[in-house]
Amino acid sequence: MMKRLTIGALLVAGSVFPAAAQDKVTLQLKWVTQAQFAGYYVAKDKGYYKAEGLDVTIKPGGPDIAPEQVIAGGGADVIIDWMPAALAAREKGVALVNIAQPFRRSGMMLTCRKDAGVAAPTDFKDKTLGVWFFGNEYPFMAWMAKLGYKTDGSPGGVKVIKQGFNVDPLLQKQAACVSTMTYNEYWQVIDGGLKPEELAVFNYTDQGVSTMEDGLYVLESKLSDPAFVTRMAKFVRASMKGWDYARTSTDDAVKIVLDNDTSGAQKEPHQKRMMGEINKLTAGSNGQLDPADYERTVATLMGAGGEQPVITRKPEGAWTHAITDAALK
Numbered sequence: 001m002m003k004r005l006t007i008g009a010l011l012v013a014g015s016v017f018p019a020a021a022q023d024k025v026t027l028q029l030k031w032v033t034q035a036q037f038a039g040y041y042v043a044k045d046k047g048y049y050k051a052e053g054l055d056v057t058i059k060p061g062g063p064d065i066a067p068e069q070v071i072a073g074g075g076a077d078v079i080i081d082w083m084p085a086a087l088a089a090r091e092k093g094v095a096l097v098n099i100a101q102p103f104r105r106s107g108m109m110l111t112c113r114k115d116a117g118v119a120a121p122t123d124f125k126d127k128t129l130g131v132w133f134f135g136n137e138y139p140f141m142a143w144m145a146k147l148g149y150k151t152d153g154s155p156g157g158v159k160v161i162k163q164g165f166n167v168d169p170l171l172q173k174q175a176a177c178v179s180t181m182t183y184n185e186y187w188q189v190i191d192g193g194l195k196p197e198e199l200a201v202f203n204y205t206d207q208g209v210s211t212m213e214d215g216l217y218v219l220e221s222k223l224s225d226p227a228f229v230t231r232m233a234k235f236v237r238a239s240m241k242g243w244d245y246a247r248t249s250t251d252d253a254v255k256i257v258l259d260n261d262t263s264g265a266q267k268e269p270h271q272k273r274m275m276g277e278i279n280k281l282t283a284g285s286n287g288q289l290d291p292a293d294y295e296r297t298v299a300t301l302m303g304a305g306g307e308q309p310v311i312t313r314k315p316e317g318a319w320t321h322a323i324t325d326a327a328l329k
Contacts, residue, residue: 022055023231028076029061030214033261035246035275036183037080038253039102039282043242045256052234058260063165066134068094071219078232083212083297084138084310090318091311095220098212098319100236100327101289102243105281106210107182108139111167111189112200116176119200121147121207125156130163130170130178138310140179142300143209167192177202183277187270211297213281215289220317233326240287240327247279288324 029037040058043049049056059076061067067079068089078099086096110129112118118127124147131140141151150157161175167185169175171192180186182203189199204210216236222228246253254271301310 022050022053023234024055024057025049025078025231025235026057026059026076027235028059028065028067028070028079030067030080030082031061032263032265033060033257034184034266035254035257035271035278036214038246038257038275038278039239039243041242041256041260042245042253043238045259046242046245048238048241049235052238054231054234054238056235063134067217068096071096071217077222077228078216078218078235080214081217082136082138083215083294084142084301085134085136086215086217087298087301087311087315087318088138090315091313095317096217097220097223097317098215098289098294099218099223099232099323100216100239100287101212101293102216102240102285102287103212103214103281104283104285104290104293106139106203106205106213107277107281108204108210108213109180109182109186110140110177110202110204111170111180111186112177112202113170113173113194114198114200116173118176121202124149124158124177126158127176128159128161128169128174130167130175131160132165132179133162136179138301139204139209139211142211142303142310143204143207146209146300146303170194183274183281187273209300211300212289212293223320223322229322229326232323236287236323237327240285243282243285246275247283250275250279286324286328288321288328289319291319294319 027040044056044058067081068085070076071079072094090096117123131137144151144158151160153159161169163169163178167178167180167188170178170189180189218232254268254275257271258266258268298314
Protein backbone atom coordinates (compact mmCIF):
# COMPACT_ATOMS: atom_id res chain seq x y z
CA MET A 1 0.00 0.00 0.00
CA MET A 2 1.33 3.46 -0.88
CA LYS A 3 2.29 5.46 2.16
CA ARG A 4 0.44 8.77 2.31
CA LEU A 5 2.75 11.77 2.82
CA THR A 6 1.65 14.53 5.16
CA ILE A 7 2.26 18.19 4.28
CA GLY A 8 5.04 18.22 6.84
CA ALA A 9 6.67 15.21 5.25
CA LEU A 10 6.50 16.89 1.86
CA LEU A 11 8.22 19.95 3.23
CA VAL A 12 10.96 17.79 4.73
CA ALA A 13 11.32 15.78 1.55
CA GLY A 14 11.86 19.01 -0.40
CA SER A 15 12.60 17.24 -3.63
CA VAL A 16 9.05 15.93 -4.05
CA PHE A 17 8.01 19.33 -5.44
CA PRO A 18 11.22 20.96 -6.65
CA ALA A 19 11.26 24.75 -6.89
CA ALA A 20 10.57 26.05 -10.38
CA ALA A 21 13.77 26.97 -12.17
CA GLN A 22 14.22 30.70 -12.47
CA ASP A 23 14.81 32.31 -15.86
CA LYS A 24 18.24 33.88 -16.05
CA VAL A 25 18.61 37.48 -17.22
CA THR A 26 21.90 39.37 -17.54
CA LEU A 27 21.75 43.18 -17.44
CA GLN A 28 24.75 45.23 -18.58
CA LEU A 29 24.93 48.69 -16.99
CA LYS A 30 26.21 51.72 -18.86
CA TRP A 31 28.53 52.75 -16.03
CA VAL A 32 29.82 51.67 -12.63
CA THR A 33 27.61 50.75 -9.68
CA GLN A 34 25.99 53.96 -8.44
CA ALA A 35 22.57 55.47 -7.71
CA GLN A 36 22.05 56.02 -11.44
CA PHE A 37 21.09 52.32 -11.52
CA ALA A 38 19.42 52.07 -8.12
CA GLY A 39 16.12 50.72 -9.45
CA TYR A 40 17.75 47.54 -10.71
CA TYR A 41 19.75 46.88 -7.56
CA VAL A 42 16.63 47.53 -5.46
CA ALA A 43 14.58 45.12 -7.59
CA LYS A 44 17.18 42.42 -7.02
CA ASP A 45 17.68 43.14 -3.31
CA LYS A 46 13.97 43.33 -2.49
CA GLY A 47 13.16 40.12 -4.34
CA TYR A 48 11.07 41.78 -7.08
CA TYR A 49 12.92 39.85 -9.79
CA LYS A 50 12.71 36.62 -7.85
CA ALA A 51 8.95 37.09 -7.43
CA GLU A 52 8.70 37.23 -11.24
CA GLY A 53 10.65 33.98 -11.53
CA LEU A 54 13.85 35.72 -12.65
CA ASP A 55 17.46 35.21 -11.64
CA VAL A 56 19.05 38.54 -12.63
CA THR A 57 22.78 39.19 -12.90
CA ILE A 58 23.76 42.87 -12.95
CA LYS A 59 27.10 43.58 -14.65
CA PRO A 60 28.64 46.99 -13.84
CA GLY A 61 30.06 49.05 -16.68
CA GLY A 62 33.13 51.23 -16.83
CA PRO A 63 35.30 53.40 -19.09
CA ASP A 64 36.38 50.42 -21.22
CA ILE A 65 32.97 48.76 -21.51
CA ALA A 66 30.60 49.56 -24.39
CA PRO A 67 27.18 48.03 -23.69
CA GLU A 68 26.45 47.77 -27.43
CA GLN A 69 29.51 45.58 -27.92
CA VAL A 70 28.69 43.46 -24.86
CA ILE A 71 25.20 42.56 -26.07
CA ALA A 72 26.37 42.06 -29.67
CA GLY A 73 28.89 39.55 -28.34
CA GLY A 74 26.28 37.67 -26.33
CA GLY A 75 27.45 38.97 -22.95
CA ALA A 76 24.06 40.35 -21.91
CA ASP A 77 20.35 39.89 -22.59
CA VAL A 78 19.50 43.54 -22.03
CA ILE A 79 21.59 46.69 -21.69
CA ILE A 80 21.20 50.22 -20.40
CA ASP A 81 22.17 52.71 -23.07
CA TRP A 82 21.62 56.25 -24.23
CA MET A 83 19.43 56.45 -27.31
CA PRO A 84 21.98 58.32 -29.49
CA ALA A 85 24.54 55.54 -28.98
CA ALA A 86 21.90 52.85 -29.49
CA LEU A 87 20.63 54.40 -32.74
CA ALA A 88 24.17 54.93 -34.02
CA ALA A 89 24.95 51.28 -33.26
CA ARG A 90 21.76 50.22 -35.02
CA GLU A 91 22.77 52.08 -38.17
CA LYS A 92 26.15 50.32 -38.03
CA GLY A 93 24.55 46.88 -37.87
CA VAL A 94 23.88 46.15 -34.20
CA ALA A 95 20.07 46.08 -34.32
CA LEU A 96 19.19 47.41 -30.86
CA VAL A 97 15.56 48.01 -29.91
CA ASN A 98 14.35 50.19 -27.03
CA ILE A 99 11.95 48.06 -24.96
CA ALA A 100 11.48 50.48 -22.04
CA GLN A 101 12.42 54.01 -20.99
CA PRO A 102 12.65 54.40 -17.19
CA PHE A 103 14.32 57.83 -17.53
CA ARG A 104 11.84 60.43 -18.78
CA ARG A 105 14.26 63.34 -18.77
CA SER A 106 17.86 64.06 -19.75
CA GLY A 107 20.47 64.96 -17.15
CA MET A 108 23.10 66.11 -19.66
CA MET A 109 24.67 69.55 -19.28
CA LEU A 110 27.67 71.59 -20.33
CA THR A 111 29.14 73.37 -17.31
CA CYS A 112 31.39 76.37 -17.95
CA ARG A 113 33.53 78.82 -16.03
CA LYS A 114 32.29 82.37 -16.26
CA ASP A 115 35.87 83.57 -15.81
CA ALA A 116 36.66 81.81 -19.11
CA GLY A 117 34.35 84.26 -20.83
CA VAL A 118 31.35 81.98 -21.27
CA ALA A 119 27.90 83.27 -20.42
CA ALA A 120 25.89 82.08 -23.45
CA PRO A 121 26.26 79.51 -26.28
CA THR A 122 27.49 82.30 -28.56
CA ASP A 123 30.57 82.47 -26.32
CA PHE A 124 31.66 78.91 -27.21
CA LYS A 125 33.41 80.27 -30.30
CA ASP A 126 37.14 79.42 -30.23
CA LYS A 127 36.82 77.89 -26.76
CA THR A 128 38.05 74.49 -25.59
CA LEU A 129 35.24 72.18 -24.51
CA GLY A 130 35.53 68.85 -22.72
CA VAL A 131 33.41 66.07 -24.20
CA TRP A 132 32.91 62.42 -23.29
CA PHE A 133 33.25 59.98 -26.16
CA PHE A 134 32.39 56.27 -26.51
CA GLY A 135 28.91 57.22 -27.76
CA ASN A 136 28.34 60.05 -25.28
CA GLU A 137 29.58 62.64 -27.76
CA TYR A 138 26.55 62.33 -30.05
CA PRO A 139 24.22 64.78 -28.25
CA PHE A 140 27.08 67.30 -28.06
CA MET A 141 27.88 66.99 -31.78
CA ALA A 142 24.20 67.45 -32.61
CA TRP A 143 24.08 70.62 -30.50
CA MET A 144 27.22 72.08 -32.07
CA ALA A 145 25.83 71.39 -35.55
CA LYS A 146 22.63 73.22 -34.59
CA LEU A 147 24.72 76.19 -33.39
CA GLY A 148 26.82 76.11 -36.57
CA TYR A 149 30.13 75.39 -34.84
CA LYS A 150 32.71 73.11 -36.39
CA THR A 151 34.31 70.78 -33.86
CA ASP A 152 37.67 70.28 -35.55
CA GLY A 153 39.38 73.17 -33.78
CA SER A 154 39.35 75.44 -36.83
CA PRO A 155 38.96 79.21 -36.27
CA GLY A 156 35.42 80.25 -35.42
CA GLY A 157 34.53 76.78 -34.20
CA VAL A 158 35.25 74.95 -30.97
CA LYS A 159 38.19 72.84 -29.89
CA VAL A 160 37.09 69.51 -28.43
CA ILE A 161 39.17 67.57 -25.95
CA LYS A 162 38.31 64.02 -25.00
CA GLN A 163 37.25 64.40 -21.41
CA GLY A 164 37.97 61.63 -18.96
CA PHE A 165 35.19 60.70 -16.58
CA ASN A 166 36.07 63.56 -14.25
CA VAL A 167 35.96 67.36 -14.30
CA ASP A 168 39.68 68.07 -13.98
CA PRO A 169 39.93 70.07 -17.26
CA LEU A 170 37.50 72.65 -15.82
CA LEU A 171 39.04 72.77 -12.37
CA GLN A 172 42.54 73.10 -13.85
CA LYS A 173 41.43 75.67 -16.46
CA GLN A 174 42.39 73.41 -19.37
CA ALA A 175 38.88 73.86 -20.80
CA ALA A 176 36.27 76.58 -20.62
CA CYS A 177 33.49 74.01 -20.31
CA VAL A 178 33.13 70.30 -19.54
CA SER A 179 30.37 67.74 -19.88
CA THR A 180 28.45 67.07 -16.68
CA MET A 181 25.36 65.21 -15.54
CA THR A 182 22.89 66.84 -13.17
CA TYR A 183 23.33 63.92 -10.78
CA ASN A 184 27.10 63.44 -10.83
CA GLU A 185 29.83 65.56 -12.40
CA TYR A 186 28.17 68.93 -11.72
CA TRP A 187 28.52 68.17 -8.03
CA GLN A 188 32.13 67.17 -8.55
CA VAL A 189 32.69 70.70 -9.87
CA ILE A 190 31.07 72.15 -6.75
CA ASP A 191 33.03 69.81 -4.48
CA GLY A 192 36.15 70.87 -6.40
CA GLY A 193 35.78 74.39 -5.03
CA LEU A 194 33.81 76.34 -7.64
CA LYS A 195 30.63 78.07 -6.52
CA PRO A 196 27.35 77.91 -8.50
CA GLU A 197 27.51 81.66 -9.15
CA GLU A 198 30.91 81.18 -10.82
CA LEU A 199 29.41 78.80 -13.36
CA ALA A 200 27.33 79.04 -16.52
CA VAL A 201 25.32 75.84 -16.92
CA PHE A 202 23.64 74.81 -20.18
CA ASN A 203 21.15 71.99 -19.80
CA TYR A 204 20.59 70.11 -23.06
CA THR A 205 16.84 70.07 -22.43
CA ASP A 206 16.75 73.87 -22.10
CA GLN A 207 18.78 74.15 -25.31
CA GLY A 208 16.26 72.02 -27.22
CA VAL A 209 18.77 69.27 -28.02
CA SER A 210 18.11 66.75 -25.27
CA THR A 211 18.11 63.09 -26.23
CA MET A 212 16.83 60.09 -24.31
CA GLU A 213 19.17 58.52 -21.77
CA ASP A 214 19.25 55.27 -19.76
CA GLY A 215 16.78 53.20 -21.74
CA LEU A 216 16.59 49.40 -21.83
CA TYR A 217 17.68 47.82 -25.11
CA VAL A 218 17.72 44.29 -26.52
CA LEU A 219 18.71 42.79 -29.85
CA GLU A 220 15.88 42.87 -32.40
CA SER A 221 16.39 39.22 -33.32
CA LYS A 222 15.49 38.15 -29.76
CA LEU A 223 12.04 39.74 -29.95
CA SER A 224 10.77 37.01 -32.30
CA ASP A 225 10.94 34.59 -29.35
CA PRO A 226 7.70 34.76 -27.28
CA ALA A 227 9.49 33.34 -24.22
CA PHE A 228 12.08 36.12 -24.39
CA VAL A 229 9.34 38.76 -24.70
CA THR A 230 7.62 37.33 -21.62
CA ARG A 231 10.91 37.28 -19.71
CA MET A 232 11.64 40.90 -20.60
CA ALA A 233 8.11 41.98 -19.61
CA LYS A 234 8.69 40.44 -16.18
CA PHE A 235 12.09 42.12 -15.98
CA VAL A 236 10.68 45.55 -16.84
CA ARG A 237 7.77 45.19 -14.43
CA ALA A 238 10.08 44.29 -11.54
CA SER A 239 12.60 46.99 -12.49
CA MET A 240 9.96 49.72 -12.48
CA LYS A 241 8.84 48.51 -9.06
CA GLY A 242 12.45 48.99 -8.00
CA TRP A 243 12.47 52.55 -9.33
CA ASP A 244 9.20 53.33 -7.53
CA TYR A 245 10.78 52.13 -4.29
CA ALA A 246 13.92 54.20 -4.89
CA ARG A 247 11.84 57.36 -5.17
CA THR A 248 9.93 56.74 -1.95
CA SER A 249 12.76 55.19 0.12
CA THR A 250 15.83 57.09 -1.01
CA ASP A 251 18.04 56.31 1.98
CA ASP A 252 17.38 52.58 1.78
CA ALA A 253 17.95 52.59 -1.99
CA VAL A 254 21.32 54.29 -1.48
CA LYS A 255 22.26 51.69 1.14
CA ILE A 256 21.44 48.92 -1.33
CA VAL A 257 23.61 50.58 -4.00
CA LEU A 258 26.52 50.94 -1.58
CA ASP A 259 26.14 47.30 -0.51
CA ASN A 260 26.55 46.31 -4.18
CA ASP A 261 29.56 48.54 -4.83
CA THR A 262 32.38 46.01 -4.66
CA SER A 263 34.93 48.71 -5.54
CA GLY A 264 34.21 50.66 -2.36
CA ALA A 265 34.66 53.85 -4.38
CA GLN A 266 31.18 55.28 -3.80
CA LYS A 267 30.47 57.39 -0.73
CA GLU A 268 27.12 57.83 0.97
CA PRO A 269 26.80 61.66 0.82
CA HIS A 270 27.48 61.75 -2.94
CA GLN A 271 25.17 58.80 -3.61
CA LYS A 272 22.33 60.38 -1.62
CA ARG A 273 22.69 63.57 -3.64
CA MET A 274 22.81 61.54 -6.84
CA MET A 275 19.73 59.55 -5.87
CA GLY A 276 17.79 62.77 -5.33
CA GLU A 277 18.71 64.03 -8.80
CA ILE A 278 18.08 60.65 -10.49
CA ASN A 279 14.61 60.54 -8.95
CA LYS A 280 13.80 63.77 -10.79
CA LEU A 281 14.67 62.09 -14.09
CA THR A 282 12.57 58.95 -13.48
CA ALA A 283 9.59 60.69 -11.82
CA GLY A 284 6.29 59.90 -13.52
CA SER A 285 7.70 57.11 -15.70
CA ASN A 286 5.87 53.80 -15.99
CA GLY A 287 8.66 52.50 -18.22
CA GLN A 288 6.94 53.18 -21.53
CA LEU A 289 8.80 55.24 -24.12
CA ASP A 290 6.95 58.35 -25.27
CA PRO A 291 7.05 58.31 -29.10
CA ALA A 292 7.38 62.11 -29.07
CA ASP A 293 10.61 61.81 -27.07
CA TYR A 294 11.90 59.28 -29.58
CA GLU A 295 11.02 61.52 -32.54
CA ARG A 296 12.71 64.51 -30.90
CA THR A 297 15.87 62.47 -30.33
CA VAL A 298 15.92 61.29 -33.94
CA ALA A 299 15.33 64.83 -35.23
CA THR A 300 18.19 66.11 -33.06
CA LEU A 301 20.58 63.43 -34.26
CA MET A 302 19.65 63.76 -37.93
CA GLY A 303 20.11 67.50 -37.63
CA ALA A 304 23.71 66.95 -36.63
CA GLY A 305 25.12 67.04 -40.11
CA GLY A 306 28.46 68.57 -40.87
CA GLU A 307 31.67 66.63 -40.48
CA GLN A 308 30.34 64.05 -37.99
CA PRO A 309 26.76 62.99 -38.66
CA VAL A 310 25.30 60.82 -35.90
CA ILE A 311 22.70 58.96 -37.98
CA THR A 312 22.12 59.46 -41.69
CA ARG A 313 18.62 58.01 -42.05
CA LYS A 314 15.49 57.68 -39.96
CA PRO A 315 15.58 54.35 -38.10
CA GLU A 316 12.83 51.77 -38.57
CA GLY A 317 11.82 49.40 -35.80
CA ALA A 318 14.12 50.97 -33.21
CA TRP A 319 11.56 50.82 -30.39
CA THR A 320 8.59 48.75 -29.31
CA HIS A 321 5.79 49.00 -26.76
CA ALA A 322 5.25 45.22 -26.81
CA ILE A 323 7.29 44.68 -23.65
CA THR A 324 5.87 47.53 -21.60
CA ASP A 325 2.32 46.75 -22.76
CA ALA A 326 2.77 43.24 -21.38
CA ALA A 327 4.50 44.51 -18.24
CA LEU A 328 1.72 46.98 -17.46
CA LYS A 329 -1.09 44.42 -17.77
